[in-house]
Amino acid sequence: MILVTGATGLNGKELLRRLSARGVAVRALVRNPAKAGAIAPLPQVEIVQGEMARPETLVAALHDVDRAMLISSSDPTMLDVQSNFIDAARKAGVKHIVKLSGIMPELDSAFRFARMHGEIEKRLEASGMAFTHLRAGEFMPAYFRQVPNIAAKAQCSCRWKTPGSRRSMSRTSPRSRPMY
Numbered sequence: 540m541i542l543v544t545g546a547t548g549l550n551g552k553e554l555l556r557r558l559s560a561r562g563v564a565v566r567a568l569v570r571n572p573a574k575a576g577a578i579a580p581l582p583q584v585e586i587v588q589g590e591m592a593r594p595e596t597l598v599a600a601l602h603d604v605d606r607a608m609l610i611s612s613s614d615p616t617m618l619d620v621q622s623n624f625i626d627a628a629r630k631a632g633v634k635h636i637v638k639l640s641g642i643m644p645e646l647d648s649a650f651r652f653a654r655m656h657g658e659i660e661k662r663l664e665a666s667g668m669a670f671t672h673l674r675a676g677e678f679m680p681a682y683f684r685q686v687p688n689i690a691a692k693a694q695c696s697c698r699w700k701t702p703g704s705r706r707s708m709s710r711t712s713p714r715s716r717p718m719y
Contacts, residue, residue: 540603544568545610559583568600591620594627601631609638618655625666635669642674
């Protein structure tokens with residue numbers, strides 16, 4: 540069984556849609572089942588309630604799970620909630636965790652979320668479970684919030700950390716195309 544955290548978010552929902560379309564049985568971890576309306580009707584998707592901030596709520600969700608996709612909001616609690624999940628998954632016998640991480644998860648980064656991703660990656664690596672880090676650069680739907688500003692200025696400005704670096708935008712829709 541696969542467990543997907545962050546199941547009602549942009550990436551979690553899309554992953555659940557794709558797994559469901561392939562007939563893969565998957566469990567979706569949600570804090571609030573009332574917000575799971577978009578994923579509840581998907582075939583092969585089991586909704587379970589739990590909160591990574593409260594590890595005791597993860598026991599039932601992790602029952603018989605052998606693989607998990609770890610996604611959560613980038614907020615000040617990210618380090619704690621993802622660390623809680625890693626610990627609970629290890630105790631439950633999960634064999635492999637795929638973590639949606641950041642593009643440059645460096646422990647000494649000036650960007651706090653990059654530092655958090657770096658710390659979480661180290662904790663996952665030390666857990667004894669198999670792991671995969673998905674280091675996404677950018678998500679194009681995040682730029683949709685900038686449409687009014689882009690329209691007003693007739694430009695889209697993207698600042699890269701290193702001059703001349705090349706990053707691709709990650710996509711969540713099969714109809715979209717990567718941008719370079």
